[in-house]
Amino acid sequence: MKQRRRTLKNRGYAASCRIKRIEQKDELESEKTQEYRDMEAMQEDNNRMREEIESWHSKYQALKKFAQDKKIIIPPDLETM
């Protein structure tokens, strides 16, 4: 009688244990997926900033070229800054 109860409880414990294992695996996978999404977003930011760098760089170079064409002397600290 007593052993029987124990056996039935064990059955339940085993089931809990298996469910728990699956949940933990799912959780891991979710976290991994989320990290991947974050990484994609960051990559986009990254590309956006790369473009912005090139944009400002071009603007700077264009101004400098304009000065050179006009024979305007630019102070060295602005030239090479």
Added chain:
Amino acid sequence: MKQRRRTLKNRGYAASCRIKRIEQKDELESEKTQEYRDMEAMQEDNNRMREEIESWHSKYQALKKFAQDKKIIIPPDLETM
């Protein structure tokens, strides 16, 4: 005799199954850790580029201010580009 062999083999299969489960979990965790490392590296790139943007932006502004101080007229397409 035959059932005995089957049972022994099953014992082995069950062991393989358990090992496989553990390996897959480890693999998942490794991937997650690696993604985290990649993310940190990307974050650094990100910060570096943010600085570079600010750097070129400053250089551009400095040139523009120099021009204004010198009363140099800058073509609109360079001014607002």
Added chain:
DNA sequence: GTGATTAGTGAGCAT
């Protein structure tokens, strides 16, 4: 038939 996986069982650990 062989290998893999699942649920159930008892053993053993931890509380």
Added chain:
DNA sequence: ATGCTCACTAATCAC
């Protein structure tokens, strides 16, 4: 005593 986890077993699935 209770809950959890492990290894083992039989049942079952997939090939």
